[in-house]
Each structure stands twice: as structure tokens, then as C-alpha cells.
Amino acid sequence: MNLTSGHLPHAVSLPWRYEAVRGHHDEMLAADGVVRAHWQGLVEELGEIGADELSRRWMRGRQLIHENGVTYNVYGDPKGLDRPWNLNPVPLVISSAEWTRIEAAVAQRARLLNAVLADVYGQQKLLEDGRLPAALVLGQPSFLKPLHGLATPRGIYLHLCAVDLARAPDGTWWVIGDRTGAPSGMGYALENRLVMTRTLPDVFRDCRVTRLAEFFGQWNDSTLSLAAGRREQPRVVLLTPGHYNETYFEHAYLARYLGYTLAEGRDLTVRDGKVLLKSLSGLLPVDVIVRRTDDAFCDPLELREDSMLGIPGLVQAVRLGNVVVANALGSGLAQAPGLAPFLPGLCRHLFGENLLMPTVATWWCGQAGALAEVCERIATGGRGIVIKAASGAQMREPVFAEQIDARQRDNLVRQIRHRPRDFVAQEQVRLSTAPSWDDGLLTPRHLMVRVFAAAKSDGTWAVMPGGLTRISGSTESTVVSMQRGGGSKDTWVLSDGPVNPHSPLRPPGAPVEITRAGFVLPSRVADNLYWLGRYAERVEFGVRVARAVLRRMTDDLEAVELPGLLDVLSGADTRTDQRWSDMPLSKRVIEQLFLEKADGLMPAPVRLDVEQAQRIAGSVRDRISSDAWRIITRLADEFVRPRVSSALQLNHTVDLLDRSMITLAAFAGQAIEGMTHDKGWRFLDVGRRVERVLHLAGLLKWGFAADAARIRHRNEAARNENPDDTAERFADTGPAGRQPDARRLEAVLDIANCAMTYRSRYLTTVQAPPVLDLLLLDESNPRSIASQLAALLDHIQHLPLKDSPAILPADQRLLVELLTEVRVTDVELLANEPSPRVHLSSLLDRLYKALPALSDILTRMYLSHARPTHQSRSAGELDIRKMQ
Numbered sequence: 051m052n053l054t055s056g057h058l059p060h061a062v063s064l065p066w067r068y069e070a071v072r073g074h075h076d077e078m079l080a081a082d083g084v085v086r087a088h089w090q091g092l093v094e095e096l097g098e099i100g101a102d103e104l105s106r107r108w109m110r111g112r113q114l115i116h117e118n119g120v121t122y123n124v125y126g127d128p129k130g131l132d133r134p135w136n137l138n139p140v141p142l143v144i145s146s147a148e149w150t151r152i153e154a155a156v157a158q159r160a161r162l163l164n165a166v167l168a169d170v171y172g173q174q175k176l177l178e179d180g181r182l183p184a185a186l187v188l189g190q191p192s193f194l195k196p197l198h199g200l201a202t203p204r205g206i207y208l209h210l211c212a213v214d215l216a217r218a219p220d221g222t223w224w225v226i227g228d229r230t231g232a233p234s235g236m237g238y239a240l241e242n243r244l245v246m247t248r249t250l251p252d253v254f255r256d257c258r259v260t261r262l263a264e265f266f267g268q269w270n271d272s273t274l275s276l277a278a279g280r281r282e283q284p285r286v287v288l289l290t291p292g293h294y295n296e297t298y299f300e301h302a303y304l305a306r307y308l309g310y311t312l313a314e315g316r317d318l319t320v321r322d323g324k325v326l327l328k329s330l331s332g333l334l335p336v337d338v339i340v341r342r343t344d345d346a347f348c349d350p351l352e353l354r355e356d357s358m359l360g361i362p363g364l365v366q367a368v369r370l371g372n373v374v375v376a377n378a379l380g381s382g383l384a385q386a387p388g389l390a391p392f393l394p395g396l397c398r399h400l401f402g403e404n405l406l407m408p409t410v411a412t413w414w415c416g417q418a419g420a421l422a423e424v425c426e427r428i429a430t431g432g433r434g435i436v437i438k439a440a441s442g443a444q445m446r447e448p449v450f451a452e453q454i455d456a457r458q459r460d461n462l463v464r465q466i467r468h469r470p471r472d473f474v475a476q477e478q479v480r481l482s483t484a485p486s487w488d489d490g491l492l493t494p495r496h497l498m499v500r501v502f503a504a505a506k507s508d509g510t511w512a513v514m515p516g517g518l519t520r521i522s523g524s525t526e527s528t529v530v531s532m533q534r535g536g537g538s539k540d541t542w543v544l545s546d547g548p549v550n551p552h553s554p555l556r557p558p559g560a561p562v563e564i565t566r567a568g569f570v571l572p573s574r575v576a577d578n579l580y581w582l583g584r585y586a587e588r589v590e591f592g593v594r595v596a597r598a599v600l601r602r603m604t605d606d607l608e609a610v611e612l613p614g615l616l617d618v619l620s621g622a623d624t625r626t627d628q629r630w631s632d633m634p635l636s637k638r639v640i641e642q643l644f645l646e647k648a649d650g651l652m653p654a655p656v657r658l659d660v661e662q663a664q665r666i667a668g669s670v671r672d673r674i675s676s677d678a679w680r681i682i683t684r685l686a687d688e689f690v691r692p693r694v695s696s697a698l699q700l701n702h703t704v705d706l707l708d709r710s711m712i713t714l715a716a717f718a719g720q721a722i723e724g725m726t727h728d729k730g731w732r733f734l735d736v737g738r739r740v741e742r743v744l745h746l747a748g749l750l751k752w753g754f755a756a757d758a759a760r761i762r763h764r765n766e767a768a769r770n771e772n773p774d775d776t777a778e779r780f781a782d783t784g785p786a787g788r789q790p791d792a793r794r795l796e797a798v799l800d801i802a803n804c805a806m807t808y809r810s811r812y813l814t815t816v817q818a819p820p821v822l823d824l825l826l827l828d829e830s831n832p833r834s835i836a837s838q839l840a841a842l843l844d845h846i847q848h849l850p851l852k853d854s855p856a857i858l859p860a861d862q863r864l865l866v867e868l869l870t871e872v873r874v875t876d877v878e879l880l881a882n883e884p885s886p887r888v889h890l891s892s893l894l895d896r897l898y899k900a901l902p903a904l905s906d907i908l909t910r911m912y913l914s915h916a917r918p919t920h921q922s923r924s925a926g927e928l929d930i931r932k933m934q
Contacts, residue, residue: 068492075219075482088145095253101490108139111249117680121299122532136537138486142519149543155407157511160211160503163384165400167207185471186388190441196352197380206505209376215499217482224410231382232342235500235518237300242540259542260515268512269504270308276374277337284337287313291343291359293669301342302671312672317572320363325373328573328915330729331850339375345382387474388414388440416471424475425463435475481528495521496528516541573913576733578670583737585663590714591745592656594801597707660689678720732845739838740901746835747894753798792816802833818881839869861907
């Protein structure tokens with residue numbers, strides 16, 4: 051039906067149609083088709099904007115989501131692990147009066163679930179009195195026996211919980227499920243809000259939407275209060291399973307927003323019953339762990355021995371009271387669907403209150419009457435019921451009984467009868483619908499709302515005004531799972547009065563203590579920043595070499611330096627025989643590198659390096675700026691996105707390489723000017739300079755120390771392919787030759803980005819001694835090897851030492867030796883040395899071996915926190931780990 055002016059308080063005509071779905075409550079339209087009162091302001095605003103303007107604005111909104119790297123990881127997704135976050139520009143609107151009722155119901159439910167956990171892990175009176183079946187609790191894997199009897203600060207087990215709500219056709223809100231272990235979605239709700247306020251700022255302001263900042267401030271204050279009496283400035287870490295977790299973006303986002311240290315299990319260790327953070331400055335005590343890792347995975351010693359995500363000894367540290375975990379370990383038990391049938395009675399028993407919002411009808415099959423009813427309903431077609439695992443810890447997909455055939459239903463009944471306590475059945479709610487923007491049209495989508503509640507330090511509960519609204523992927527589907535193609539909406543709770551402008555930031559004028567202290571840098575983050583610098587430099591070098599290859603292809607396919615450049619680009623080992631320089635070249639041969647060995651018009655080695663850089667950057671999202679992330683995302687868009695081409699398009703590829711150099715220059719600018727020059731920046735720059743030395747050494751070896759025998763071998767191979775052709779196509783300097791080929795030296799200057807400097811200094815043709823001086827010895831040249839070594843030494847001297855050694859540390863000693871050897875080098879002697887230039891090759895080989903060894907030294911001195919009896923990793927082991 052049309053949304054016409056007759057349904058609005060003002061004459062507004064929308065340029066689209068919208069029809070509600072029969073048999074489902076529609077959030078925007080009443081049963082008679084009239085726009086509900088609390089939606090009219092939004093409808094009027096969108097009508098004034100118009101379809102074209104809304105589409106234009108939302109293009110910018112999607113771009114923001116892409117640039118911010120908002121993703122939801124889906125394992126096994128053919129489109130890739132990182133799926134872009136799907137946000138719809140039309141929010142869900144909830145009136146102030148209705149929200150007041152929802153808020154009270156969610157706060158009551160959070161209080162009830164916390165009380166149940168306190169009893170189950172405490173005196174267990176509810177089990178003794180038979181108000182909770184012992185088999186439902188003690189027999190479930192989500193009940194963690196080692197946690198029984200452990201007291202929690204202020205008796206709080208649930209510092210944060212979430213409740214999934216759905217509205218039935220009669221307009222009643224029902225609770226579908228609870229999330230009490232490590233509830234997710236809060237960070238995505240905040241990101242949704244930030245995107246919407248930038249996309250529709252005027253609409254958001256005029257509709258008087260309640261803000262979220264106050265809730266996050268209350269949650270943060272409560273978290274910090276858990277460490278009361280420990281230190282004036284407690285250390286809080288957010289424990290994440292890692293960047294492969296489906297909601298890792300949220301973990302990094304919340305850590306950065308709240309100022310917590312994002313940590314994986316391997317970043318933490320337990321010593322003498324205390325949890326310590328492995329940082330660049332040593333082992334630092336941790337006071338509070340806000341966990342996003344499931345309960346059982348948090349401690350492989352006492353909970354789940356096969357976990358690689360946890361912290362060995364964490365339960366003992368909690369037992370000793372040396373650290374607080376929020377939510378408390380074991381709290382995932384309260385999200386078990388099997389508890390739902392007992393909550394109304396428990397609420398009356400514990401509080402003398404009725405549940406303000408009921409749970410959808412649920413049957414725990416561990417009770418004889420419920421088992422018989424569930425099996426009967428399944429056998430007669432299973433209409434309207436969903437079968438779930440009774441324990442929230444069990445990974446079993448819900449089964450819609452009416453959607454499976456008779457044989458499958460019979461098999462399901464047998465499974466339930468075999469282990470009835472493992473199953474529950476729930477009434478299937480016909481979810482309400484709300485309008486969603488879809489290619490210029492408003493279409494209905496089914497929805498559920500996840501509402502969040504946080505325990506405050508005074509014992510009351512704060513409820514986020516709104517939450518994460520999830521919608522189905524189509525009108526026909528009622529599945530709102532993000533993993534199954536669903537989307538999300540911002541949730542607007544309207545305010546009856548002026549909007550509270552609360553911000554978690556300090557109020558204007560409040561005194562602030564001046565400090566230059568940076569954030570705590572976990573060792574893992576320093577390691578990843580180091581490798582981010584290395585891969586960024588690899589990409590830049592690969593782009594420069596690829597550009598040099600393609601430019602020479604357009605001029606002369608048989609240029610003497612072209613095969614060697616292909617060796618450099620493809621990463622061919624100089625000690626092996628299988629190289630491009632051994633092959634007779636043709637356009638088809640080169641196309642193999644650019645097309646058949648890549649997913650587009652970029653060489654495979656460069657594409658793979660970009661992928662690695664993006665992966666590592668994703669693991670330090672909380673430590674790099676939004677601008678730096680956008681630059682990396684742009685690189686990935688250009689290099690990694692598949693392209694289909696039947697022929698080598700040189701012009702297009704050269705243009706792409708030229709654009710990518712600008713993007714890489716922007717990243718380098720961010721690394722130099724966009725980061726505080728703290729320890730993290732130093733590790734990033736150390737990685738860039740280590741990689742640059744390795745590339746320069748390889749480039750100089752190719753340019754100056756090429757083996758003349760290989761050139762003759764290539765001529766022989768060409769003649770074998772075409773016996774009638776007796777021409778010597780490739781230059782041979784001969785064993786006594788002293789000057790490398792000038793075109794090869796020009797390519798070296800071009801790739802090293804020093805051609806302009808050389809021409810400004812020397813008006814003569816390109817000659818070996820000045821080129822070698824510029825790229826090897828000149829410390830005023832930021833592209834020379836000596837300049838890199840000097841910068842590396844400066845960085846290392848500014849890194850913290852665990853003690854004050856009497857002799858020079860190993861990393862500084864190595865760099866001093868290398869820098870000294872380079873500084874005292876006789877350039878004329880090396881440049882005029884006969885081929886194959888043994889002394890120059892020897893110097894470059896020492897650099898090749900010494901720089902990777904520096905990685906091992908840095909790991910041992912700054913990144914490894916193993917006890918002295920443990921053996922450190924080797925440099926080769928470190929490199930293999932990073933290349934996986």
C-alpha cells in the first residue's frame with residue numbers, strides 16, 4: 051500500500067511503496083495501514099529527503115563501513131572469511147513508553163539470571179529444593195565444576211548480559227534467548243549508530259534519539275570499580291580469541307573505544323598466581339579481564355585441556371582473588387535454553403515478582419510430560435516448534451521440525467528419547483517486520499532485537515537504550531542470523547524530552563594531568579607491527595619492480611635487464627638454477643607471471659604480500675589509525691580483488707601500479723607523521739627498514755654482481771630453441787669486465803627511487819662507483835643501506851632494556867658491526883672489481899644473513915617472556931611462523 055499524505059500529520063508523499071506481510075506484526079504500519087505515531091517523524095523526514103538523496107547518502111554509508119573495515123567473519127564462506135557488515139539505513143524505531151517497559155523487563159531478567167548463577171555456584175539451594183532439576187544443571191557441559199564455591203566481587207556473575215527479543219503477531223514482546231557467557235553485538239550496535247549519525251545526521255537530531263554514550267560510560271565505570279583497592283589506575287584487558295573469531299572487529303573496536311588493552315590468551319601468563327601481560331616493557335600485572343572468549347576455553351589447565359585460546363592457571367588466579375574476570379567464568383550456564391521453563395517460578399520464589407516479559411513457550415525434554423508432548427508434536431508434523439540444545443555450550447544447529455521430512459523427524463525423535471535432557475523445544479514465533487531499504491524500495495524484513503544490560507557498581511542494572519536489531523535476508527525468510535545472510539539495523543529509542551548529551555569523555559574544563567605516556571604495548575602487537583612494516587615494504591618494492599618490468603616490456607621485450615628483473619620480482623633464489631634469466635623470453639612467458647599466476651593484472655608475489663599485510667593489520671586494528679586501515683583496505687581492493695582478462699593489458703596495469711605508489715606513499719606518511727613515535731612506531735619502522743636493506747642488497751647484487759656465465763647460458767638456450775639464429779642477443783661483459791651494463795644500473799636506480807638524485811648530482815652517464823656510493827654508503831640518502839642501518843641502530847637504542855648490561859646488547863652490537871663495515875667500504879674497489887665481484891657479493895651476503903638474525907635477537911630480547919630455562923626460537927622458525 052502507498053504511504054500517502056493521509057497517513058501523516060503533514061502533506062508528505064513518499065516515492066516508494068510498502069506492503070506489510072499478512073499474519074505478522076509490522077513495526078511501522080498499524081493493522082489499518084496507518085503509520086504508527088512514533089514512526090511518523092522518521093517517515094516524514096525520509097519523505098523530504100527522497101529516494102534519490104537517500105540512495106546517494108547510503109552509498110557514502112556503505113563506503114564508511116568498508117573503509118572502517120567493519121566485518122563479520124564467516125568460516126567457510128566462499129566469498130572470503132571477512133564478510134562486510136550488512137547495515138540497513140532505515141532504523142527500527144521504538145517509542146519512549148514502550149522502551150520503558152522493555153528496559154524494566156530486561157533489567158529484571160538480568161538480576162534473576164545473576165541470582166540463579168550465584169546459587170548454582172554457591173549454596174545450590176535451588177537444586178536441593180527441587181526448583182531446578184539437578185540433571186539440567188550438573189549434567190551440562192556449561193556447568194564448570196572447578197568454579198563451584200568461588201566468590202565473585204559484590205556477588206556479581208553477570209557484568210554484562212544480552213537478551214534476544216521478538217514480537218509476536220499480537221504485538222507482544224517475547225524473550226527468545228539469553229546471552230550470558232561472552233555476549234556479542236554491543237560494539238556493532240555502536241558502530242551502526244556512528245554510521246547512521248554520519249549518514250542521516252539531520253534526521254537523527256530531529257527525531258530526538260536517545261544516545262548510547264551514557265550506557266557505555268556506566269559499563270566502563272562498573273568495570274573499573276571491580277579493581278577497587280588494587281591500584282589508582284587499574285589495568286583492564288579485553289580477552290579475544292583472536293582475529294579469526296567471527297566478531298573480532300567488535301573486540302578491537304570496543305577495546306579502542308574504552309581504552310582497554312586488547313589481548314589474546316598468548317599475550318597473558320600466570321606467574322605466582324597473578325595474571326601478567328607480556329609487554330615490551332616486561333610483565334605487567336592485570337586487574338580485570340573483560341572476556342570475549344567462551345568460559346571453557348579460558349584455562350586449559352582446569353577447564354578444557356585442548357584449548358589454545360586460554361591462559362593456563364587463570365582459574366587459580368581467580369581463586370586467589372588476584373584478578374577479576376567479567377563475565378565470571380561459568381556464567382555461560384545461564385544462557386542454556388533448558389533453564390527457560392523454570393524462570394517464571396524462580397522469579398516468584400527469589401523476588402516475589404512475576405516475569406515482566408515472558409520467555410517464548412519452552413519444553414525441557416528432561417521432564418516426562420514435556421518429552422511426551424514434544425515427541426507427539428514432532429511425529430504429527432512438527433508444526434510451529436524448534437528443537438534446540440538444552441545447554442548453551444553445545445554447538446547444535448536449531449531444527450525447524452516442520453521443515454524436515456518424515457524420516458528425519460523419526461530420527462530426531464529417537465535422538466531425543468535417547469538423551470532427553472540434552473534437548474528443548476520452543477514455540478516458533480512469527481517474527482514482526484520492519485521496512486528496509488533495498489535498491490530504492492522499502493521492503494519488509496523480519497527482525498529480532500538484542501538488548502544489553504550491564505551491572506552497575508550500586509547493584510542496579512543499566513540497559514542500553516536500543517540494541518542490535520538483526521533482520522532477515524529476504525521477506526520470505528524468517529532467519530535473522532548474520533552468518534546466513536541476514537543484516538542489521540540501528541535501533542532508535544525516541545526521547546520524550548531533551549536528549550542527554552552525555553559523553554564518556556571528560557567534561558569541558560575538567561582538570562587533566564599532562565602525560566606523554568603511551569599505551570601499553572603487548573609483545574604480540576609489537577611483533578605484528580614489525581611484520582606489518584616488513585610486508586608494507588615488500589609490497590612497495592614489488593610494485594616498483596613490476597612497474598620497471600612493464601615499462602621495459604613496452605620498449606624492448608629482449609632488453610638485457612628484463613629477465614633479471616623478472617627474477618627479482620618473482621623472488622627467485624639467486625642460488626638456484628631455475629630462473630627467468632635462464633629462459634628465452636616471450637610475451638606469453640611474461641603473461642604467465644602477470645595473469646596465470648595471479649588473480650588479475652598484478653604479479654602473484656605482490657598480491658600475496660598485500661594479503662599478508664592486510665591480515666596482519668587486521669590483528670592490530672586497535673593500534674593503527676582509521677586512516678592507516680583505509681589505506682590498507684584500498685591496497686587490498688586494487689591488488690587482491692580478482693580481475694578477469696584474456697590478454698595482458700600493459701597500460702591498465704602500469705596505471706594501477708602508479709596509483710598504488712601514491713597509496714603506498716600515503717601509508718608511509720601515516721607511519722612517519724600519523725603515529726606517535728613510541729615503541730609501536732619504532733617496531734613498525736624497524737620492520738620497514740630491515741626489509742628495505744634486504745631488498746637493496748638483492749637489487750645491488752643483481753645490478754653489480756651478475757654472473758657472466760649465466761648470460762652466456764641464456765644465449766646458448768636461445769640458440770638451442772632456434773638453431774638458425776646465431777646472434778648473441780644478451781650482452782656479456784666477460785670475465786674481466788669491470789662495468790655492469792648501464793641499463794641494468796638505470797633499472798636499479800629506478801627501483802630504488804634514486805634516479806632523480808643521481809641525475810641531480812652526476813650529469814654523466816650512469817656509472818658503477820657513484821651508483822654504489824649512493825645506494826650503499828650515502829647516509830643522507832633515505833634509500834641507502836647505510837641510512838637504514840643507522841636508523842635501525844637509533845631505534846634499537848631507544849627500546850627498553852630489562853636490565854642495564856655492562857656490555858653492548860646483542861642487537862646493538864650486530865648493527866654497529868654492520869654499519870661500521872659498510873661505512874669503511876671502499877666503493878671504488880668494489881665497483882671496479884672484476885665480475886663476478888666476489889667482495890661485493892660477500893658483503894651483500896653478510897647483510898642477507900645478518901638482518902634475519904636480527905629478528906631472532908629482537909624476539910629473544912623484547913618479545914619472548916619465557917623463563918630463562920626455556921630455549922628461544924630461531925630466526926628461521928620465526929620467519930616460517932610469520933609466512934604461514
